[in-house]
Amino acid sequence: MGINVNAPAFGIRSSSQFVTNVQGAVPLLGMVIGLQRIEQARASYPSNKIEGCIPLKSSSSPYSMQHCVRGLIEMAGLGTLIVIVEIILKGIxxxxxxxxxxxxxxxxxxxxxxxxxxxxxxxxxxxxxxxxxxxxxxxxxxxxxxxxxxx
Structure with a gap:
């Protein structure tokens, strides 16, 4: 159950991502998936290092914030709505x-x-x-x- 924070959080782009998103739509399992999603997105953010007076930051994944938002939605039990919309959009x-x-x-x-x-x-x-x-x-x-x- 790997969550790739370097891929977009919304949309169906691979079968493994679809399976993870469907698991996140299940109410109790969604809380676990949402928490894992937030943890992995947080881990992709670099820590601030100060060298001299200049804070150095390495770039994080551009999709980290999307994964945080999706994780919060899944933890709230609303992952089903997102999966339904994703399936409809994929069908279209x-x-x-x-x-x-x-x-x-x-x-x-x-x-x-x-x-x-x-x-x-x-x-x-x-x-x-x-x-x-x-x-x-x-x-x-x-x-x-x-x-x-x-x-």
């Missing part, structure tokens, strides 16, 4: 990804059809120009194989 995210991929596939199909129609139209126009030139010049024009639409 997956739905948007599916819709995006469907639209991308549709656009690729439309582009392929448009390209095929453009190529066929170009071949027909090329053939029509050759026929028109043959009628005007009244000499045989060597036809290129433009009407061979089998490709």
């Amino acid at each position: 995210d997956l739905l948007l990804q599916i819709i995006g991929r469907f639209l991308l596939a549709s656009m690729i199909t439309v582009i392929f059809i448009a390209q095929t129609l453009f190529e066929a139209t170009t071949r027909i126009i090329s053939y029509a120009v050759q026929v028109f030139l043959q009628l005007i010049i009244k000499t045989p024009v060597i036809f290129m194989d433009t009407m061979n639409l089998n490709y």
